[in-house]
Amino acid sequence: MLFLTLNFLLGIMVFSTKNTLSLSIFEISLFFALLLAVLVTFRRQKSIAINLVLFMLGFVWMGLFSNQTLQINIDEKFFNTTINVIGTIEDIPKVGNNKTQFIFKASSPFKAKLKLSWYEKSRVKIHSGDQWKFLIKIKHNNSYQNKGGFDYEKWLFFKQFDATGYVKKSDSNQLLAPNTGLSIDLIRHKIQQRLVDSISQLEFIGVINALIIGDRSLVNNDHWELFKSTNTTHLSVISGLHIGLISGFIFLFSSFLWRQCRACTLKLPASVIGAYFGLFSAFSYALIAGFSIPTQRAFIMASVVFLSIILRRNHNGWQLYGSALLLVLVSNPLSVFSVGFWLSFYVVAIIIYGVKQHQNKHWLFRLLYIQLLISLSTIPLIAWFFSSGSILSPIANIIAIPVFSFITTPFSLFGIILSYAQLDWLSGFVFSVANQSLIYLSIFLHYLQSFELNQWQYTPVSASALVLLIISILIGLLPSALKLRQVALILAIVALFQPHQQLKQGEVVITTLDVGQGLAQVVRTQNHVLMFDTGARYRSGFNMGEAVIVPYLQTQQIDAIDLLIISHGDNDHIGGLDSLLKKISVKQIISSVPEKISTNSDLCKTKPSWKWDGVDFQMLNTTHDFNGNNASCVLKISTSKHSIILTGDIEKKAEQHLVNIWDKQLKADVLISPHHGSKTSSSELFLATVAPKLVIISSGYKNRFNHPAKIVIDRYKAHNIVISNTNCSGQIDVALSQEITITHYRQAQKRYYWRQCE
Structure with missing residues (x-):
């Protein structure tokens, strides 16, 4: 039974790694080859044939179940717009300091399982089983896609949510029918309320409730x-x-x-x-x-x-x-x-x-x-x-x-x-x-x-290395395995020894992390690390420093940052700073707003230029007094053959100033889109002067600012600039070496349950 089940599990696992639900010609051919093998071996080797059948059944069952889960009965017209929905609260609502999260089983105008948040200061009480009418705004399941980060999109798929969204403030939000029955979720909710009413003074009430x-x-x-x-x-x-x-x-x-x-x-x-x-x-x-x-x-x-x-x-x-x-x-x-x-x-x-x-x-x-x-x-x-x-x-x-x-x-x-x-x-x-x-x-x-x-x-290793490490521990703990413990030690060393790819002199990798509507970039040379901005922090306490940046740095075995640049003081650029400083050692910080930073920092203009491992760094926006977005620190990074400009949130006024000061020295192969592709930035003059081959936009999926603006995208296309956007590509790596190499995380690690990029 165990070996049969393991083959069934293997079939499921193989399907779970696919990047599309549909079958390729190779997969169809392989399937028929396995079917033929079953027919040939069934009489002589029944056990082999049965195990092959279980493997194929696991593969097919995972495909059918996944396809059913991804069948969303919500018309596209209902996404990214305000709509009135009627449905029932499921499970126990999660009440936080600033919001209430709950599962909503919509029944009209569509049937779907939604994960909703309600930012309501008056704390309207909702209970499992209550029927409500809400004014909501929903979007397709989405998550930040970065190395080392939590795959929220996979979690939503696993929990079988059709969409996520939030309740908008409206007089139309109303309780239609309270739950008068005895559903198990209501009983659980009442137990929780009883605990809160009777033992709220106990320090560990949350654990007791759990x-x-x-x-x-x-x-x-x-x-x-x-x-x-x-x-x-x-x-x-x-x-x-x-x-x-x-x-x-x-x-x-x-x-x-x-x-x-x-x-x-x-x-x-x-x-x-x-x-x-x-x-x-x-x-x-x-x-x-x-x-x-x-x-x-x-x-x-x-x-x-x-x-x-x-x-x-x-x-x-x-x-x-x-x-x-x-x-x-x-x-x-x-x-x-x-x-x-x-x-x-x-x-x-x-x-x-x-x-x-x-x-x-x-x-x-x-x-x-x-x-x-x-x-x-x-x-x-x-x-x-x-x-x-x-x-x-x-x-x-x-x-x-x-x-x-x-x-x-x-x-x-x-x-x-x-x-x-x-x-x-x-x-x-x-x-x-x-x-x-x-x-x-x-x-x-x-x-x-x-x-x-x-x-x-821990730096992630391959699945085979993980298996080797577990086997080595089990062998080492066997009472009768004294002679095998040397083998166990060797297996452990092989599993743990993971050579880390080292950059060469004169090479640099710029990683634009997927932090939604914000900016966070990691720059690595052979022996140095620079961080440019830290993404946002939200009212709930969720922030990009803890959720995205630190996990990514850990996957790269980075425990210290040589220089951290905060381009300016907007939340979507500085919000993750405090969490980052708690986890990662930072040797120096420079910014256009040092007064907003809790630890010692200097103005960007105090460090006009420097050189690391054969790579040149030049601070550009240092000679004029601007405020707000236009005060953003602007950094140009150059190797012997290629260059990139990191722009923060500069707008047309600062762009004009940079052109006046640097003129042809602004020319670069790669440009980080100023202000997330806002229509107030990426002016014709600036683009003509920089003349980039590639532009990278860091913007949130379906963000409320509608970044990047259509007029800016059209402008990039008119200049024949290749466009990459984190909301479509996830984390984007640009390696400047003899050639420019670009890696898009969503494309490289594509999974069938991820949102399809438009």
Whole structure:
């Protein structure tokens, strides 16, 4: 069963890497070749034929499921315009400081699943199951596409959202019909409200809420960062571990009680009764958690185990594991896009593997061994998904798992039961015990977090290197593998040794990151790094420094910036600065607005020119007093053969000034479009003087300023300038060497579930 399932999984994985839904001639030919192989080998080698069939079924099933998910029943005329929609609130709304986010199942004028935000200061309360009429504006699913960044577009596809948008301020926004039924989401919402009303004074109410109903919207950011830095986030919300522990406890407890009745055991074995109660408890806990995809996965895994007991089938651990994996993949093949899918099934596999190694040892030894095995072997996987890891995570988890498993989670669940039993004084005490356990645990985790070497950054490697590293750890921990540990060490060295491509003397790479409506650029020479602007920061606290720039720098093994230039003081250029400074060392900052920068900085004109590794840097806009956009620092970067100009938000007035001062020295091969392609910039005179072959525009998808302006695009075309835009290409890399090389991230890494570029 396991090998069959793995072939089914392989078929799904192969399809998930495709860049289009349609099949190429090569893929069709390969499909028929595999079909022919099945027919030829079926009689003599049935196992090979069946595995090939499972692979093809996985490939086809993923294609069919993906195609169905991408079928959006929204007419194009409804996008990027204000429309009135009627629908129902789903799940528990996420209430933040500045906005409320919620899932809206629209029913008119179209049927779709929408992810909406409502920026409403008066905090109108919305509840799951309520029917509302909203004035909204929606757009196609979209995300910033950069190396190392979170693929929000893939997440939206995985969650099967048809579009995203926001509620506009309007008198037409009204509640049509409150939810008067008893839907599970409404029950979950009421549980959350009960917790807020009764134990809001507890420091860890957010974690307690997450453990009861699977919603982490109330978890404090500082607490989340603490769990994240110690690799214990998987414990702070309902996961397979919690459902497995609770259902396992119910199984053991109910079996024990049944055994006390001898007559009862003659009619039905205690293990079967325990399995029934265990199955029911797993279902109930998953239901209270909203039957989210992670809890569905955990319930399926628990169901396979309990049903095998109920049906009195003797299966080994790997057979049950394969059955559970197959059921999850058949129910939702998009699970392969979930980090939780890989971590949960990987951990279960490690547990099965670990249990078989020390079957004759004391249970406490086996427990500690498995815990150590899980903690060490998951480090590569966690680093692969999150580009960072905690060296001390094994120690953190050895303490945290028992605390969450035997104190925090059971006391949280017991507390809410007591609360609904009207035993408020007792429930308050039980909740306080759960809270106190987290307080003591946080003290311990803070202590681990304080070690300077605890947190380490990881440079992404190939999938094959990841597999080698995991194998080396498993071999190294085998009790009978003393002779193989040298091999394990060699495998680990091969996996970790990733030669980083070094630029040559006189070469430079300019990376324009996809930061939406804003600008952030990284300039690299052989031994130096320059950062030009840092993108925006939004009211929610989300900012490009933390979300885009730092992850990208980590993928490039950059932990220090030699020079940071902030062209001017607009939010979309300076907004990510503070978050960047918290994570990355910056040696020097220059700007046209040093007064807006919290750390020491100078004016751009104090550094008129310099040379790094055979590459010349010239600050151009230094001799005239301008304000606002026209005060932007303008930088020209030149190699022996090519050059590029970084312009900030200069407009026609500053462009005229640059032409007057520099004239033909402005000529460059590549131009960063001034002011994101605004109609106030890119004047005829400036373009004729610079005479670029390529222009790069950094603008947001369907931005409210309508950048780039059509008149500017027409002007570029009239000058025969090749146009690249981050809202279409994602991250854009321009390498100036003997030739000019341009790489567009969206085209190079294209996936079938990404937005199609217009």
